Amino acid sequence: MVTFDIFAQAVVSGLANGAIYALVAVGLTLVFGVMRIINFAHGEFLMIAMYAGYFAWALAGIDPVLAIFIVTPLLMLIGVLLYDGIIRRALAAPEINQMAVTLGLSLLLQNLALMTFKGDNLLIPLARATESIAIGPALLQLPQAIAALASLLLIAALWLVLRLTDFGIMMRAVAQSRDGAVLCGIGLGAVYRWALCIGIGTLGITGPLLASTLYVNPHVGALFTLKAFVIVIAGGLGNFGGALLGALLVGLAESIAGAWFSASIAAAVPFALLIVAMLWRPEGLIARRVAR
């Protein structure tokens, strides 16, 4: 029997998870929207950010909240290197080859992590993990609340940058018409590089914060890639608002299903949602005129 209190708890945890998923999904959808490349290795960069956060704490005693300021620039740099080292060379290739490249990268990174860090589950055991915030009848662990809040703040900041700055307008222009943007004097290379820099860089915030609420292991990223895909596809590829809405829905549905039925059913929920979303609104939850 699900009481109101359990339900409320499921809603609160679900929304918190959803906010974290949202930031992961927004990075993925930004890269896709601008470059039309599906980055199957997105989750592996989250995994790297989680390890970076873990080792910052384990080796130097740096609190995850502070580690953000080290790990984010690191991830942004990785994004730039990814563009110049790999993606740039695959841009002219057919889509299927691009997918093979990012899928291969995903497997490579997982196995490199397995060799380097072994398969152990690692966690940052923070003292504040025992503290909670009461939201109505529900409780939210402090580290999770911080991660959710940071995600939402960063999404809001990204949205403002995309709306208000030249830089954001250039990204949106490229996403809506490549040739149109080029004829406006916008260099695609620079915009692509920045899109990956930011898309991957956002994981530098999620990673360290997540490492105190979720075990880090070499395969942790794959789970997030899958969920982020569900969210991004359901929300409409390249659509920012759709990704946020999709993420909150997936987080909620997962958590409520977990309370109602079992954890194993909860794990299937995102994919069931994807199928429903595809049948109901194949163009994405928030309909958007297709620019190409």
Next chain:
Amino acid sequence: MPDLNIAAIAAGYGAADVLHGVGLDLPAGGRVALVGSNGAGKTTLVKTINGLIAARAGAVRWDGQEITRTRPHDRTRLGIATVAEGRLLFPDCTVEENLVAASTHGAAKARREETKAEVFDLFPRLRERARQRAGTLSGGEQQMVAIGRALMTRPRLLILDEPSIGLAPKVVAEIFAVLAALSARGMSLLLVEQNIQLSLRSVDYAYVLQQGRLVLEGPAADLLADRQVRAAYLGQ
């Protein structure tokens, strides 16, 4: 010395060439039309000038400098602006954002507000629609955004690919009045049109393209007057 000089251009898509050795000159401040039927290669020639496709042979020179291999966004920054066929607007961006997107570099950025005011003076309707998403505008208004956006790059040459297509005569007249005003200020115009009467009346000199080859060129008034020419090449 022409401002834009195109020599013996061959270009196309996939295995086949669309253009077979096309040459064209445009003097600084000149008005030139490129006419020809559908599929003659007009848009392909436009794309080899703005760089969206690479020429397989021949040369494009601009302002005395060879730009055949110059990347397209750099050609825009050198002063060649294109109002493309199909307009290529950013439909989810507002009118103003479309204008801003075309002024993110160098002098265009420094003079953005000034240029924007000029564009709004040329097309007062765009000032009213500044906050509206470009995709929600009428065809004529979208064409105005496309021209305004091209002007935001502060070009010396404006290439217009089928600017009148699908528009009501009143809107076409409005747009061509603006083009005349721009020309009067010294802007070079390369007008690509299927509407031959209209384009020949708006320019000094014209080239007729047929199946990827130039078959005729001359002062626009002569081409208009010559009945035989009209019958043979201009489909009248």
